[in-house]
Amino acid sequence: MHGGLFSAPDVTLDQIEAVDRDRQPPDEGIMCDALWADPQEPMGRGPSKRGVGLAFGPDVTKDFLDRNGLQMIVRSHEVKDNGYEVVHNGQLVTIFSAPNYCDQMGNKGAFIRFNSECVPEYTTFDAVPHPAIRPMAYASGFSNMFGGGGGFGM
Secondary structure (H helix, E strand, O other): OOOOOOOOOOOOHHHHHOOOOOOOOOOOOHHHHHHHOEEOOOOOEEEOOOOOOEEEOHHHHHHHHHHHOOOOEEEOOOOOOOOEEEEOOOOEEEEOOOOOHHHOOOOOEEEEEEOOOOOEEEEEEOOOOOOOOOOOHHHHOHHHHOOOOOOOOO
16 A cells, blocks of 8 residues: 555455545545555554654554454555665565655665565665756657657657
8 A cells, every 4th residue: 555554443455445546535534544644653543744644553553454364564655764664563564666765865765576475575776866868858758759750769
């Protein structure tokens, strides 16, 4: 998921699957929490440092996993210095794949693979220098990338 777990204590995978995603995210409820919630060290639920969603502790993670027959939650919503962070007794991992986020954070990027025994394996990487083109130059269309001919390789 993108963010984290829920303000309601009994959310199931079926309820998450039933959420209408073809809309603007609301300021509360399952979709809001799934997008914006973050883990915290203390048990229970608490206010979010973001002002939207909530913070949830290791007990909330364990309860959700047990109720839904899962072993781990993988989320992606926060910059992590090493590109990833494992918390809540190994049951929750944050993977952040954008190294040097916004060209100023200095963080590594990471990705996760699960081996044949479903054990997570983490790979980290550093940012590379930007090419010597103006930012977003590629966004003006494909024709500029291919000599202005309007088609690929023309």
